[in-house]
Amino acid sequence: MAFHAQDIDLQQLAEEVIKALNEIASGLGTDQDLGKVTRDIVGHFLDAYPAYNCMVVHPPHIATFKECVKQEIRVPYDYVFSRLYKVYVFKEGTFTLLGDGGYENWCFGGNFERDGKHVTFKLRPY
Helix, strand or coil: CCCCCHHHHHHHHHHHHHHHHHHHCCCCCCCCCCCHHHHHHHHHHHCCCCEEEEEECCCCCCEEEEECCCEEEEEECCCCCCEEEEEEECCEEEEEEEECCCCCCEEEEEEEEEECCCCCCCCCCC
């Protein structure tokens, strides 16, 4: 179900994000393509919440977001290993990746301008 900014508060958004991430995590096997998982998560939240931006990142990073919900998801890969990701769903802000790039380490979408590892997010027109 898609919501618009005026229809959802941060508490409701947080509950929806937790529910969606739990559903995603329960469907993961033991050998995931990490890049595909990060892209799928971002795609899900951009479709479900058209007034919000989304960032999925494996730390380290610096994030300063407004009207933000932050949750974590652990993604299994290579049968015995897993990687912890931070998932941010937010209105606007700035982000700097301090580690390596690539979809396995970060994926984002929405209304943004990127300069290398620094991304500035603006309100999404919906």
